[in-house]
Amino acid sequence: MIRPVLLASIIGLSACAVGPGIPDPSRADSCRAAFMDYDRELRASPRFFEGVLVVGGMDAPSGAFAAESRILQLGCTVFPNRMPDIAALDLSAFAMPAGGVAAPRKMLHLATVTTxxxxxxxxxLARRLGYPVTVRGADRLGRRVFLGPLTTDAAQRQALALARALGFDAAYLLTRVP
Incomplete structure (x- = not known):
């Protein structure tokens, strides 16, 4: 008797789960918040101390380590099996716009990839669409890909739209690359 009830409960709960390829707004919000926390930790703790370079993650501040751990725990990095098939997508509509109303200079954290x-x-892709691109290594996370600087409202909106079209729902704007 317990087994059928347990099985029915599992099936019922799995119906509420978000399937592959379907955006999960709460997960995207959690990942965005985790990356923003990570950025704050990086800005608050310089990697240089009195001219000595701190190498590797062993001397990393505990706040940054905790933020990295949260990002990993939430599954916010993009593994190869979660990469979109860029060659199969027509993304020309998301090219960087030539003009627009000037806006404060921003960068877009597009994704953190593992390969x-x-x-x-x-x-x-970013270069083909006309976006300046910067990549930064992140100790335990992989490679962080940023678009920008984006200096118009139109460019910022278009970059966010490109991120959404690629399935990177946790993309966000920031004032500088950490």
């Missing part, structure tokens, strides 16, 4: 191949794909 050099994924990084190269995103860099090629």
């Amino acid at each position: 050099n191949t994924s990084e190269a794909e995103l860099v090629r």
Whole structure:
């Protein structure tokens, strides 16, 4: 008797789960918040101390380590099996606009990928669409891909739309690359 009830409960709960390829707004919000916390931690704790470079993650501040751990726990990094098939998508509508109303300079955190191949794909795409691109290594996370600087409202909106079209729902604007 317990088994059928347990099975029915599992099936019922799995019906509420978000399937692959379907955006989960709460997960995207959680990932965005985790990356913003990570950025704050990086800005608050310089990697240089009195001219000595701190190498690796062993001397990393505990706040940054905790933020990285949260990002990993939430599954916010993009593994190759979660990369969109960029070659199959027509993304020309998301090219960087030439003009627009000036806005405060911002960067877009597009994604954090775990392989050099994924990084190269995103860099090629960004350049093909006219976006400046910056990549930064993140100790335990992989490679963070940023678009920008974006200096118009239209460019900022278009970059966010590109991120959504690629399925990177946790993308966000920030004032500088950490």
